[in-house]
Amino acid sequence: MSDASRIKSKAVAGRRAAFRAALAAAYLAAAAWAFVGGRGHTILLDNKSAEDGSYAAFRTVEASVNGGEVQQLSMRERVKAVAVGQRLRVKASANGRTFEGEARIPFGEDIILVSLPKLAAGIEPFWEPFRSEPAPRPAAEDEAPPSLEAAPSIGG
Amino acid sequence: MRSAREFVADFGWPRIIIFFFLIGLFIAAPFVGVRIDTSISDVLNRFGQNAILVLALVPMVQSGCGLNFGLPVGIIAGLLGGTLAMQFGLTGWLGFAGALAISMPFAILFGWLYGSLLNRVKGDEMTIAMYVGFSIVTFFSILWLLLPYTNPSMVWGYAGQGLRTTITLDGYWAHVLNDTLALRVGESFKLPTGMILFVFLCAFIVYLFFRSKTGTAITAVGSNPDFARAGGVSVNKMRTISVVVSTMLGAAGILVYQQSYGFIQLYQGPLYMAFPAVAALLIGGASVNKASMANVLVGTLLFQGILTMTPSVINSVLKTDMSEVIRIVLSNGMILYALTRKTKVSK
Amino acid sequence: MSKKFNLRRFAADNVVVIIFLVLTAAATPVSGLSAGYIIQEIVTRIGRNSFLVFSLILPVMAGMGLNFGMVLGAMAGEIGLIFAVDWNIIGVPGLIFANLVGLPIAVFLGWICGEVLNRARGREMVTGFILGFFMDGLYQFVVLYLMGGVIPMRSAAITLSRGYGIRNTLNLDSVRQSLDRLLEIRIAGVAVPAATLGIIGALCLFIVWFRKTKLGQDMRAIGQDQVVSNSAGIPVERTRIVAIVISTVLAMVGQIIFLQNMGNMATYNAHRQTGFFAVAAILVGGASVTKATIPNVFVGVVLLHLMYIVMPRAGAELFGSAQIGEYFRDAFSYGAIALALVLHAWRKQRGVEIARAGLRGSAAEGVGVKEAAL
Numbered sequence: 095m096s097d098a099s100r101i102k103s104k105a106v107a108g109r110r111a112a113f114r115a116a117l118a119a120a121y122l123a124a125a126a127w128a129f130v131g132g133r134g135h136t137i138l139l140d141n142k143s144a145e146d147g148s149y150a151a152f153r154t155v156e157a158s159v160n161g162g163e164v165q166q167l168s169m170r171e172r173v174k175a176v177a178v179g180q181r182l183r184v185k186a187s188a189n190g191r192t193f194e195g196e197a198r199i200p201f202g203e204d205i206i207l208v209s210l211p212k213l214a215a216g217i218e219p220f221w222e223p224f225r226s227e228p229a230p231r232p233a234a235e236d237e238a239p240p241s242l243e244a245a246p247s248i249g250g
Numbered sequence: 251m252r253s254a255r256e257f258v259a260d261f262g263w264p265r266i267i268i269f270f271f272l273i274g275l276f277i278a279a280p281f282v283g284v285r286i287d288t289s290i291s292d293v294l295n296r297f298g299q300n301a302i303l304v305l306a307l308v309p310m311v312q313s314g315c316g317l318n319f320g321l322p323v324g325i326i327a328g329l330l331g332g333t334l335a336m337q338f339g340l341t342g343w344l345g346f347a348g349a350l351a352i353s354m355p356f357a358i359l360f361g362w363l364y365g366s367l368l369n370r371v372k373g374d375e376m377t378i379a380m381y382v383g384f385s386i387v388t389f390f391s392i393l394w395l396l397l398p399y400t401n402p403s404m405v406w407g408y409a410g411q412g413l414r415t416t417i418t419l420d421g422y423w424a425h426v427l428n429d430t431l432a433l434r435v436g437e438s439f440k441l442p443t444g445m446i447l448f449v450f451l452c453a454f455i456v457y458l459f460f461r462s463k464t465g466t467a468i469t470a471v472g473s474n475p476d477f478a479r480a481g482g483v484s485v486n487k488m489r490t491i492s493v494v495v496s497t498m499l500g501a502a503g504i505l506v507y508q509q510s511y512g513f514i515q516l517y518q519g520p521l522y523m524a525f526p527a528v529a530a531l532l533i534g535g536a537s538v539n540k541a542s543m544a545n546v547l548v549g550t551l552l553f554q555g556i557l558t559m560t561p562s563v564i565n566s567v568l569k570t571d572m573s574e575v576i577r578i579v580l581s582n583g584m585i586l587y588a589l590t591r592k593t594k595v596s597k
Numbered sequence: 598m599s600k601k602f603n604l605r606r607f608a609a610d611n612v613v614v615i616i617f618l619v620l621t622a623a624a625t626p627v628s629g630l631s632a633g634y635i636i637q638e639i640v641t642r643i644g645r646n647s648f649l650v651f652s653l654i655l656p657v658m659a660g661m662g663l664n665f666g667m668v669l670g671a672m673a674g675e676i677g678l679i680f681a682v683d684w685n686i687i688g689v690p691g692l693i694f695a696n697l698v699g700l701p702i703a704v705f706l707g708w709i710c711g712e713v714l715n716r717a718r719g720r721e722m723v724t725g726f727i728l729g730f731f732m733d734g735l736y737q738f739v740v741l742y743l744m745g746g747v748i749p750m751r752s753a754a755i756t757l758s759r760g761y762g763i764r765n766t767l768n769l770d771s772v773r774q775s776l777d778r779l780l781e782i783r784i785a786g787v788a789v790p791a792a793t794l795g796i797i798g799a800l801c802l803f804i805v806w807f808r809k810t811k812l813g814q815d816m817r818a819i820g821q822d823q824v825v826s827n828s829a830g831i832p833v834e835r836t837r838i839v840a841i842v843i844s845t846v847l848a849m850v851g852q853i854i855f856l857q858n859m860g861n862m863a864t865y866n867a868h869r870q871t872g873f874f875a876v877a878a879i880l881v882g883g884a885s886v887t888k889a890t891i892p893n894v895f896v897g898v899v900l901l902h903l904m905y906i907v908m909p910r911a912g913a914e915l916f917g918s919a920q921i922g923e924y925f926r927d928a929f930s931y932g933a934i935a936l937a938l939v940l941h942a943w944r945k946q947r948g949v950e951i952a953r954a955g956l957r958g959s960a961a962e963g964v965g966v967k968e969a970a971l
Contacts, residue, residue: 316720319723367939370939370942370943370946371938371939371942371943371946372942372946373719373942373945373946374722374938374941374942374945376720376723377662377720377722377723377726377938378935378938378939378942380723380726381931381934381935381938382935384931384934384935385928385931385932385934385935388924388927388928388931388932389928389932391924391927391928392921392924392925392928395918395920395921395924396916396921412918525730570742572738572742574737575734575735575737575738575741575742577734578730578731578733578734578737579731579734579735579738582727582728582730582731582734583731585727585731586713586724586727586728586731589717589720589723589724589727590713590716590717590724591716
């Protein structure tokens with residue numbers, strides 16, 4: 095092999111390595127983006143008074159999360175909503191007034207409890223991570239997976 | 251003299267592993283509370299039940315048509331024989347013999363058509379055989395619904411038409427072979443002598459067939475078609491004969507299977523029946539282009555042994571039902587091994 | 598050969614397509630389904646299935662036949678989706694995440710499949726088929742025994758109550774139709790999943806482009822003749838493996854697109870019929886073992902699925918039993934595969950016989966020439 099071609103192949107090898115590194119980086123970046131930005135969080139909207147009376151529940155309140163569906167809550171009610179990604183924006187309206195609050199859901203939390211009266215009263219933070227006892231696994235219809243001999247039906 | 255290493259290379263690692271695996275299962279059985287006599291009884295029963303289906307693969311392997319994934323063609327002929335014999339109200343020995351007799355013309359006809367088809371697609375037999383098998387099973391699913399069977403123990407009660415998915419053979423010829431000369435030892439050991447003898451009879455007939463002039467010609471066609479053609483043997487005729495024999499054995503095989511199992515399974519039941527049979531033959535030491543009676547008998551015994559022993563032994567050891575996974579990996583792994591093995595040209 | 602349109606030859610080359618055309622043309626009016634319903638179903642199914650069918654094209658180009666090993670890719674996609682659901686990643690990011698998880702698995706499985714098929718030259722199809730069964734066993738082992746145990750799972754909702762193993766049915770609500778609904782256009786009352794179709798269009802462009810690359814040219818050369826390609830310096834084994842790896846990865850993406858449209862997943866069965874459907878579709882579309890084009894895919898998906906839509910209803914109308922219609926369509930699909938394979942093998946064998954006769958003829962001529970020279 096001549097020197098020139100060796101240099102050239104070295105350059106090719108270098109380019110190839112750089113390309114591969116960039117590809118790996120892009121892969122990891124995309125995975126991280128999907129993993130963080132696409133994570134679904136359960137948001138529990140809550141309409142209860144504080145035990146010490148520092149804030150009081152509404153008779154009825156309407157609320158939405160991240161511009162999603164508007165839900166109506168009566169007193170002492172709690173409803174579920176979904177927030178995708180870490181951004182949390184809660185909009186609520188009651189008695190002709192509207193309140194807005196924004197927060198960042200910490201990484202690793204699945205369920206966030208949002209207190210609408212707290213939001214209205216301007217108490218920060220108006221939310222807290224909600225960690226319940228692990229729910230008992232529902233007993234399911236655990237049939238055994240069918241065998242190869244039991245021909246699966248064909249369906250499109 | 252052949253060295254051990256040569257023997258291993260010839261026999262293949264997978265088979266040796268499977269053999270010792272089975273031995274291991276039998277050794278472990280008493281320690282986990284599985285009765286040896288029941289196990290052996292089960293293994294022998296399943297051996298007899300499946301051996302003829304495995305035997306049915308041999309003629310086509312010998313003639314160079316490869317592994318007969320189109321075994322359902324023969325099975326369908328057997329199902330026709332079985333259902334027709336029931337329709338005519340034949341019971342007991344007469345029923346079984348009648349089913350066998352009725353199925354043979356169908357087997358010959360189907361086999362001849364199937365063989366003629368395979369002669370036109372030399373080199374691609376296995377994939378096509380597989381899809382011919384799937385096609386005939388689904389096509390007959392339509393016929394099982396439409397054919398004018400009337401025997402009330404076979405047809406759906408509410409519609410009065412169309413065969414049931416599984417038909418019980420109780421009162422017809424369930425266990426006729428199994429119970430003939432059956433040998434009972436103690437509570438839980440039963441040797442299905444009649445069925446085993448029938449298997450050996452079939453194997454012996456096939457063995458004699460391959461000693462005959464036609465049989466040797468078939469083997470010659472399989473090992474070197476050009477040479478056989480030069481020797482004045484009609485390659486296509488020999489291949490067709492092998493396919494017809496294979497189909498007839500397939501029909502007989504399913505009838506033996508059913509009388510032992512006690513039920514006729516229709517519709518999608520036979521769809522995948524070729525695969526365990528192929529796996530058994532290969533475990534017995536056959537290759538894609540060479541198979542013997544010993545391969546059939548040893549292979550069926552080993553394969554059925556493992557299928558019987560894994561659920562009971564492995565499940566009591568691991569406390570979970572892994573037998574399904576083991577069965578799938580083992581049988582298909584064996585077929586893969588045979589398909590990917592470089593075929594040795596000469597010793 | 599004359600350039601004139603030869604009707605007999607055209608019919609012989611497209612007999613499977615013609616049979617299916619006649620069949621569906623006869624069954625469609627009998628079924629009594631409205632045109633609007635049928636068109637909507639067809640559009641949905643093009644979006645749902647054609648990506649999977651496209652994964653078969655490259656191996657055909659490389660002379661490896663129809664890649665039944667594509668179910669390995671489907672399994673990789675399912676594993677990706679299991680993780681996306683487990684981590685509750687929602688919508689399109691969930692699909693992207695599933696693809697990213699599935700990608701290395703698909704590449705690895707594709708590489709294994711390529712290695713195996715390289716050892717089974719001349720019987721790639723049946724080997725690929727059995728490899729699919731074999732891997733199904735391993736898939737079951739991983740998903741039913743390792744997941745939730747050795748491989749940690751977060752969500753109790755998808756694992757079996759015994760603590761390990763994934764449930765038989767996986768609810769894909771979190772990603773359900775997220776790609777289809779990303780950009781849904783209504784044309785004359787028919788909902789068109791434009792984003793999905795856009796991705797399929799991009800794949801078509803990729804395939805057109807790929808054929809022209811060095812690698813694509815190599816594959817076509819190998820498909821023509823392996824020995825000649827080898828002596829021309831093309832790395833035959835490696836190129837064949839690459840074809841299978843790409844096919845497996847495409848099958849993985851295709852399975853994810855398929856399942857997001859279905860909205861739930863039969864954990865242990867979803868991939869079992871994948872290969873059958875894709876192969877049936879491409880063959881019904883007029884492809885053969887050695888030639889598959891982009892139009893074959895679309896024609897095949899439309900015809901096969903048209904039959905799947907109308908047959909049960911036609912059966913119910915004609916025989917009073919939808920079951921018969923279902924058996925009919927299964928029988929015709931299997932039959933179409935068998936027929937297409939038979940026709941191709943038959944033609945190939947006739948070619949061999951003509952070549953053999955030709956060789957004999959030219960050899961005789963050679964002898965004649967020699968004798969004349971003496």
